[in-house]
Amino acid sequence: MRTSRIRLMAGGIVLVLGAAACGGSSSGGGGGGSSNSGGASAPGVTSTTVTIGSTQPLTGPAAPGYSEIAPAANAYFQYINAAGGINGRKIIYKYVDDAYDPSKTVTQTKKLILQDKVFGIFNALGTPTHEQVIDFLNQSKVPDLFVASGCQCWDDPSGHPYTFGWQTDYVVEGKILGDYIKKHFPGKKIAYFYQDDDFGKDGVKGLDMEIPAGQVVTKQSYQVTNPNIAAQVQKIAASKADVVVSFTIPAFTALLKLNSLKVGFNPQLVVSNVGSDPLTLSGLLETYAKQGGATVKGNELIQGIITDAYLSTPGDPSNSWIQLFKKIHDQYDAKAPFDGNVLYGMAVAYTFAQALQAAGQNPTRDGIVAAVEKGIAQGPGTVPFRFSSSSHAGFEGAQIGTIKGTVIQLSGKPMTTDDGSGAVQEFTGTQPTAPSNGIPTG
Amino acid sequence: MADRDLWISRSTLLRHALFTLVGLVLALAVCKAIDDAHAFEYVQIPAYACTAIGLTLLTGMSGQISLGQGAFMMVGAYTFALLWPKWTTDPNLTMIAAFACAMAVSAVFGALVGVAAARLRGPYLAGATLALAVGLPSITEYEHLSNHLKGNQGLSLPILVSPGFFSDTQWSLVVGVLCVIVLLFLTANLVRSRVGRSMRAVRDDEIAASLGGLSVPSVQVLAFVISAAWAGLGGALLALANSNASPNAFGLSVSLAVLAAVVIGGLGSLTGAVIGSIVVVMLNQTWAQDLASHLSISSAKVANNMYLVIYGVLLAVAMLIAPGGVMGILRRIFGFAVPRQRAAEQ
Numbered sequence: 001m002r003t004s005r006i007r008l009m010a011g012g013i014v015l016v017l018g019a020a021a022c023g024g025s026s027s028g029g030g031g032g033g034s035s036n037s038g039g040a041s042a043p044g045v046t047s048t049t050v051t052i053g054s055t056q057p058l059t060g061p062a063a064p065g066y067s068e069i070a071p072a073a074n075a076y077f078q079y080i081n082a083a084g085g086i087n088g089r090k091i092i093y094k095y096v097d098d099a100y101d102p103s104k105t106v107t108q109t110k111k112l113i114l115q116d117k118v119f120g121i122f123n124a125l126g127t128p129t130h131e132q133v134i135d136f137l138n139q140s141k142v143p144d145l146f147v148a149s150g151c152q153c154w155d156d157p158s159g160h161p162y163t164f165g166w167q168t169d170y171v172v173e174g175k176i177l178g179d180y181i182k183k184h185f186p187g188k189k190i191a192y193f194y195q196d197d198d199f200g201k202d203g204v205k206g207l208d209m210e211i212p213a214g215q216v217v218t219k220q221s222y223q224v225t226n227p228n229i230a231a232q233v234q235k236i237a238a239s240k241a242d243v244v245v246s247f248t249i250p251a252f253t254a255l256l257k258l259n260s261l262k263v264g265f266n267p268q269l270v271v272s273n274v275g276s277d278p279l280t281l282s283g284l285l286e287t288y289a290k291q292g293g294a295t296v297k298g299n300e301l302i303q304g305i306i307t308d309a310y311l312s313t314p315g316d317p318s319n320s321w322i323q324l325f326k327k328i329h330d331q332y333d334a335k336a337p338f339d340g341n342v343l344y345g346m347a348v349a350y351t352f353a354q355a356l357q358a359a360g361q362n363p364t365r366d367g368i369v370a371a372v373e374k375g376i377a378q379g380p381g382t383v384p385f386r387f388s389s390s391s392h393a394g395f396e397g398a399q400i401g402t403i404k405g406t407v408i409q410l411s412g413k414p415m416t417t418d419d420g421s422g423a424v425q426e427f428t429g430t431q432p433t434a435p436s437n438g439i440p441t442g
Numbered sequence: 443m444a445d446r447d448l449w450i451s452r453s454t455l456l457r458h459a460l461f462t463l464v465g466l467v468l469a470l471a472v473c474k475a476i477d478d479a480h481a482f483e484y485v486q487i488p489a490y491a492c493t494a495i496g497l498t499l500l501t502g503m504s505g506q507i508s509l510g511q512g513a514f515m516m517v518g519a520y521t522f523a524l525l526w527p528k529w530t531t532d533p534n535l536t537m538i539a540a541f542a543c544a545m546a547v548s549a550v551f552g553a554l555v556g557v558a559a560a561r562l563r564g565p566y567l568a569g570a571t572l573a574l575a576v577g578l579p580s581i582t583e584y585e586h587l588s589n590h591l592k593g594n595q596g597l598s599l600p601i602l603v604s605p606g607f608f609s610d611t612q613w614s615l616v617v618g619v620l621c622v623i624v625l626l627f628l629t630a631n632l633v634r635s636r637v638g639r640s641m642r643a644v645r646d647d648e649i650a651a652s653l654g655g656l657s658v659p660s661v662q663v664l665a666f667v668i669s670a671a672w673a674g675l676g677g678a679l680l681a682l683a684n685s686n687a688s689p690n691a692f693g694l695s696v697s698l699a700v701l702a703a704v705v706i707g708g709l710g711s712l713t714g715a716v717i718g719s720i721v722v723v724m725l726n727q728t729w730a731q732d733l734a735s736h737l738s739i740s741s742a743k744v745a746n747n748m749y750l751v752i753y754g755v756l757l758a759v760a761m762l763i764a765p766g767g768v769m770g771i772l773r774r775i776f777g778f779a780v781p782r783q784r785a786a787e788q
Contacts, residue, residue, distance in 0.1 A: 058742040097742040102596050103691030106684045107482070107727065114479040114611075128595035132686045135601055139610075196588055197595040223583040223594045225689065 041362035044119030048085075050356065050363065051092040052122040053112035055129065056148075060099035061224050065250045065280035066125060068336045069148065070095040072345025073123060075332035076325075076353075080439055086356045087363075094118060098129055100224065105129040106136070113142055120145055120365065123166070123348050127151040127199040128224075138162045143368050145355060146348050146394070150274070151198050152419055155393035157373075162365075164372055164387065166348055166394040168310045170199060170247065170272070171419045173398055174206020176308055177270055179415065179424040180400050181243060182210050185268070189217045191241035193232065193256055195248060196221035203247030203272055210424070217241050222252055233259035236267075243268045248275040254284035257301055258292075269305045276307035277340035278403050299406060307408060308398040311347050311380050312431065314338055315407035320434040321347075321380040328438065340408070347380040354379060354440040379440070382414045383427050393419070397427055454634050462627045469619045478611040485611070487723045488618025489515075489680035494703040494715035495625050496672025502710030503638060504665035505645030506559060510571030511673045512697035513578040516689070517551045518544035518674025523597040523687035524590075534605055537682075541621070544678040545671040552670020556663035575697040579689035596688025599681055618679050622716065625672055629712055632668070641665055673700075695750060699726065702753040705760050708769030717768050721756075725749045 044051040056070045057063050074093045081090040094116060098104040105126070112118050113136075120143035124130045127149040134153075137144045138160045146166035147154045150173060154165035168176075181190060190211055194200030200221060208216075217239040220232035233256065236244060244267045246256055253275040260266065282298030289296040312319040317326075325346045329338050336342050356363060358371035373392075378384040383397040397416030401408040414427040435441060476484065493511050500506050526533070526540035555574065559567055582591040591597065604613035632638050643651040644661045652658050681687040699722045707718025730749035739745050764771050 059746055097746060099746065101690045102594075102686050102688045103684050106686060110482045110611075114482060128688075131595070132598060132684070136685065139601060196583075196593045223588070225594050226580070226583055 042364045043117045050089045053118035054095040055098040055108045055124045056095045057100035058097035062100035065341050068341040069345040072342040073349035076346040076349035078332050079328045109133040123148045128197045164392045168395040168398045170202035171206040174203040176415045178207040178210025188242040190215045191236045191244045192219040193246045200247045237263045237265035245270045247272045250280045271307045279337045279339040305403045310395040310398045313408045315409045324434040324438045473616045481611040481615050483727045485614045485683040488622045489676045490719035491622045491716045493673040493676035493700045494719045496669035497704050498715040500669035504641040507568050508571040510574035511700045512692045513574045514670040514673035515677030516692035518548040518677030519681035519687040521547040522678035545674045548674025549667045549671035552667045556666025560659040560662040582689045599685045708767030711769040714769035
């Protein structure tokens with residue numbers, strides 16, 4: 001009996017001491033924040049720096065391709081910092097790995113906000129991952145700028161006033177791809193292959209608005225954690241589809257292609273922007289084929305894939321934005337290939353620089369949100385942003401392109417549309433040229 | 443003889459209740475003292491502790507091994523995540539009901555597994571429960587369920603709002619600590635009761651126990667049911683801490699972490715289960731990452747999996763040098779309660 005008393009007592013004491021010891025260290029760890037020095041107007045801001053944070057898939061199923069985005073954004077920030085920063089403040093970009101695992105994103109984001117005390121979250125990547133933290137970020141009144149995902153869910157100014165999208169949302173993208181398919185493949189059999197979460201489902205929603213239901217022969221989905229998609233591909237092949245539309249991350253675009261090859265099925269592929277970067281795809285195809293004991297020429301397999309883009313592509317080397325980003329890439333991020341992911345990272349970093357510029361000499365968390373709501377110039381985009389006090393959605397359209405060689409060749413005009421029943425129409429404006437020093441003027 | 447038993451059991455209850463009360467007050471004070479910047483790191487500790495207490499009962503008391511506690515946690519987490527957000531009255535009240543449901547559903551699942559487990563011994567039981575831990579998370583992909591369970595993305599939970607005095611983050615910790623204290627109280631009494639003695643009898647010698655009139659399978663199934671219920675509560679707490687119930691959160695590494703917690707703390711000791719949970723969660727959350735950055739390991743793949751390596755090393759060290767875990771070392775140093783401990787646990 002004495003034992004049990006002592007055991008319980010010891011248990012209680014240890015529990016309390018353990019927690020107390022951890023609590024004790026908090027004053028040392030948490031107190032080192034930089035918010036006390038001069039020039040501070042908000043957490044994460046000092047007279048010489050602005051610190052922002054992000055969660056990124058540096059490992060895990062979405063890492064191929066996407067892990068290049070944050071280093072590329074950081075390369076652009078380093079370029080800006082070398083020129084003196086924005087309003088005299090250097091941008092410190094702290095990005096951490098969540099492995100595209102929704103259960104990890106929450107802790108990593110809380111760490112950035114509560115311990116690292118960042119000014120805001122920038123370009124956090126992933127629909128299923130970031131959806132877990134938008135309530136927390138908005139409740140904490142932390143700017144959640146330019147989420148790296150085209151989910152419609154970021155555009156909710158009343159429910160989530162601190163969250164902003166950036167890229168063309170998947171519904172708009174689905175509508176534009178659907179519009180193209182409707183016009184160019186009339187009467188053909190269409191199959192869908194999509195990620196079974198809000199990314200894939202939003203895309204399907206857009207496709208369904210444009211493609212006549214009678215043409216759609218099958219809709220198959222996959223789970224990010226299960227690379228075995230043979231069953232789905234067999235069903236698509238059995239449906240004898242002429243065109244397969246794929247709302248997939250790069251790894252699953254590659255798996256779709258390889259599995260189709262295995263059953264001798266060779267439809268026209270139409271792939272969402274996020275799953276169609278040529279260099280990423282050919283690399284993945286060769287890696288996966290090698291794992292399966294085969295050799296393929298990755299680049300040959302992806303020729304002719306139809307996709308869409310809302311930024312200029314490396315396929316247009318005379319474009320002023322491509323030239324700017326290529327220069328920065330060669331100087332600060334030369335280890336990575338100059339592909340769509342790197343371009344994406346630099347372009348979104350440019351938009352952040354614009355927003356920080358617009359937030360003025362003493363940026364505050366609410367101030368930068370108000371600045372973005374006033375509207376941001378389209379910069380490297382081929383279409384404008386939709387930002388306003390009633391819309392937190394990013395680019396309003398995209399342009400159809402085809403993979404030729406190692407790049408995406410854009411064709412036709414950029415198209416714009418809305419998330420509702422609005423028509424898909426040509427965008428008549430033109431893209432501004434990049435500033436000569438590569439830094440937004442505000 | 444009967445009178446003496448009665449007196450002892452009554453006093454055990456009172457004594458445990460008294461210590462529970464003291465622990466409660468201290469724990470609340472500590473939770474209040476921890477700032478948000480650290481409270482969020484500790485919120486997973488109670489989730490692991492609840493599960494580890496259940497595994498202590500199962501393995502330490504009734505002698506059955508389970509590598510599949512993560513599966514029971516998942517059942518609890520999904521039950522909680524499916525029910526709690528739908529109930530619209532005061533979330534802090536409905537939470538208690540949702541916890542109860544999570545434990546109940548997990549207990550039913552535990553009974554099913556327990557019936558099968560009662561027929562298996564040693565490595566076969568380990569293998570079966572391991573398969574459960576590996577296999578169950580995939581159920582979210584099953585096409586007829588994935589619409590309800592939301593596949594890999596999982597179910598989102600609203601943020602638990604504090605009723606006052608504590609911040610929201612502190613409140614999550616308080617809720618977790620309260621659950622641990624309640625389970626400690628219940629388990630400590632259970633261990634001292636007839637049920638606990640039956641479990642130890644079955645653990646020590648099944649034939650002798652059945653000759654003594656005990657139904658060995660029903661004692662074993664009961665141990666599984668209780669440990670599953672405790673793990674169900676742990677899973678619900680983990681879902682609450684993550685604001686999310688998704689299959690990745692309940693993969694094999696969670697089951698192994700719970701096992702590591704029990705062994706590191708000291709097999710068979712309830713206090714040890716709590717200490718082990720603190721070690722395991724802190725390793726996973728911060729210590730392993732800190733170590734990786736001290737060693738200047740820049741590869742995210744290595745740094746992310748560092749904690750698994752450390753679990754493994756700690757398990758090996760515990761088995762070779764300190765089979766009694768942290769509690770064994772403490773007992774050796776302070777020398778308290780040794781004879782009775784032996785009588786009770788060996």
